[in-house]
Amino acid sequence: MKLFLIRYRTILLTGLSLAGMLVLLRWLELRFLILDHALEVYIGAIAILFTGLGVWLALKLTKPKTVIVERQVLVSPAVDFQLNETTLTELGISKRELEVLELMAQGCSNQEIANRLFVSLNTVKTHSSRLFEKLDVSRRTQAIEKGKRLLLIP
Amino acid sequence: MKLFLIRYRTILLTGLSLAGMLVLLRWLELRFLILDHALEVYIGAIAILFTGLGVWLALKLTKPKTVIVERQVLVSPAVDFQLNETTLTELGISKRELEVLELMAQGCSNQEIANRLFVSLNTVKTHSSRLFEKLDVSRRTQAIEKGKRLLLIP
DNA sequence: GTACAAATCACCCGAAAGTATGACCGGTTT
DNA sequence: AAACCGGTCATACTTTCGGGTGATTTGTAC
Numbered sequence: 007m008k009l010f011l012i013r014y015r016t017i018l019l020t021g022l023s024l025a026g027m028l029v030l031l032r033w034l035e036l037r038f039l040i041l042d043h044a045l046e047v048y049i050g051a052i053a054i055l056f057t058g059l060g061v062w063l064a065l066k067l068t069k070p071k072t073v074i075v076e077r078q079v080l081v082s083p084a085v086d087f088q089l090n091e092t093t094l095t096e097l098g099i100s101k102r103e104l105e106v107l108e109l110m111a112q113g114c115s116n117q118e119i120a121n122r123l124f125v126s127l128n129t130v131k132t133h134s135s136r137l138f139e140k141l142d143v144s145r146r147t148q149a150i151e152k153g154k155r156l157l158l159i160p
Numbered sequence: 161m162k163l164f165l166i167r168y169r170t171i172l173l174t175g176l177s178l179a180g181m182l183v184l185l186r187w188l189e190l191r192f193l194i195l196d197h198a199l200e201v202y203i204g205a206i207a208i209l210f211t212g213l214g215v216w217l218a219l220k221l222t223k224p225k226t227v228i229v230e231r232q233v234l235v236s237p238a239v240d241f242q243l244n245e246t247t248l249t250e251l252g253i254s255k256r257e258l259e260v261l262e263l264m265a266q267g268c269s270n271q272e273i274a275n276r277l278f279v280s281l282n283t284v285k286t287h288s289s290r291l292f293e294k295l296d297v298s299r300r301t302q303a304i305e306k307g308k309r310l311l312l313i314p
Numbered sequence: 315g316t317a318c319a320a321a322t323c324a325c326c327c328g329a330a331a332g333t334a335t336g337a338c339c340g341g342t343t344t
Numbered sequence: 345a346a347a348c349c350g351g352t353c354a355t356a357c358t359t360t361c362g363g364g365t366g367a368t369t370t371g372t373a374c
Contacts, residue, residue, distance in 0.1 A: 056209075100350060113302030116331065128353050135332070145360090146331075147300060148267030254320060269360070282323050289362065298362075299330090 090157035103137045104158060106130060111150045111159045244311035251294045258312065260287045265304045265313045 094104065102123075109119045120130045134146065141156075143149050153159045248258065256277075263273045274284045288300065295310075297303045307313045 056213075102351065110301060111305065113297070113299060113305040115299060125351085126353055128355090129351075131332070132352075135334090138332080143267065144332080145267060145269060147264060147304065150301065150304065151265065151267045256321065270362095271360085279321085280323055282325085283321075285362075286322075289364090292362075300361080 087160035088157065093156045094158060097140045099137065099140050099158070103133050103140070106133045107137055107149060107153050108159050110134070110146050111153060241314040242311065247310045248312060253291065253294050253312070257287050257291045257294070260284060261291055261303060261307050262313050264288070264300050265307060 099107075105123060106119055109122060114122065116130045116134065117127055120127045123130070134149075138144055138146075138149055141149050141152050143152055150159070253261075259277060260273055263276060268276065270284045270288065271281055274281045277284070288303075292298060292300075292303055295303050295306050297306055304313070
C-alpha cells in the first residue's frame with residue numbers, strides 16, 4: 007500500500023488537480039453564465055489554467071533531460087591509494103589532523119584550511135602543531151613528504 | 161500493513177466496489193448529459209489542448225541538466241619517474257629553479273636549500289619567487305603539488 | 315661587442331607559518 | 345566523581361616565506 011502510494015503519488019496528485027480544475031471550471035462557468043457574457047475571457051482563463059497544468063505535469067512526470075559531457079582528468083596515484091591505518095593509529099594521528107594534512111598537501115594555506123573545515127585559524131594551527139609532533143617534523147612541507155611516504159595521503 | 165490488508169480485505173473490497181459503482185453511475189449520467197452540453201465539451205477540448213500545449217512548452221523550454229562524467233586517465237605510478245622536459249621548457253623553468261623545487265618537495269626550508277646548494281638565502285628566495293611565477297602559484301606547498309602533477313618532480 | 319638569459323646576492327616589509335601555553339567543552343574510560 | 349582525549353579557540357611571540365626592487369656577474373647567441 008505504501009509502495010502504491012509512492013509509485014502513484016504523482017498520478018493521484020494529477021487526479022486531484024484535475025478534480026480541482028473541474029470544480030473551478032464549474033464555478034467560473036456559473037459566474038460567467040450569470041454575467042451572460044465574456045465567453046472569450048472564460049476560454050482564455052481555461053487556456054491559461056490548463057497550460058499551467060500541462061507545464062506542471064510535464065515538469066513533474068518527465069525524467070530530467072541529461073546531457074553527458076565527458077571530461078578527462080589526469081590522475082596519478084590517487085586511484086589506487088590505500089590509506090595506511092596501521093601507521094595512522096601507531097602515530098596516534100586523529101581524524102581531524104589527517105584532514106588538515108590532506109588539505110596541506112593540496113597546497114592550502116592555514117587560513118584556507120580553516121575556512122574549509124569551518125574552524126578558526128588558531129584551531130588549524132593547533133592541529134598542525136600536533137600533527138608535526140606526531141610525524142616528527144617541523145614544517146608543513148616535511149609533513150606532506152612524510153605523509154605521502156607513510157601512505158597517509160595519496 | 162500486511163496484516164491490515166488481510167484483516168480488512170473484505171471491507172476494502174466493498175469500498176472499492178462501491179466506488180466503482182459510483183464512477184459507473186457518474187459516467188452514465190455524463191453520457192446522457194453530454195449531448196446537451198456542447199459548451200462543456202468545447203471547454204474540455206480546450207482544456208486538453210492547452211494542457212498539451214503546457215506539456216510541450218515545458219519540455220521545449222527546460223534546460224537539459226548536464227552531467228559531467230570525469231573519466232580518469234592514469235598518468236604514472238611515480239615509481240619510474242620520467243621528467244616532463246616539454247612542460248619544463250614550456251614554462252621556462254631553469255635548472256636551478258628545478259633543483260630548488262626538488263629540495264622544497266623534500267621538505268627543506270629556504271635556509272636548508274641555500275646550504276645544500278651553497279648559495280645565499282636571498283638567492284634561494286629569488287629562485288623560488290621565479291619558480292612560483294612560472295608555475296603560477298603563490299606557496300611552496302602549491303608549487304610542490306603542481307610540480308608533481310606536471311611530472312617535474314617524482 | 316652587445317644583447318640576453320641565468321645565476322647570484324642584497325634589502326625591506328608584510329603576511330603566513332610555527333611555538334608555547336592556557337583554557338573550555340563534550341564524550342569515554344576508570 | 346575524576347581522569348583523559350579530541351576538538352575547539354585564544355594570546356603572545358619568533359621564525360620563515362613571499363613580493364617587490366635593484367644590482368652584479370657570467371656564459372652564450374647574434
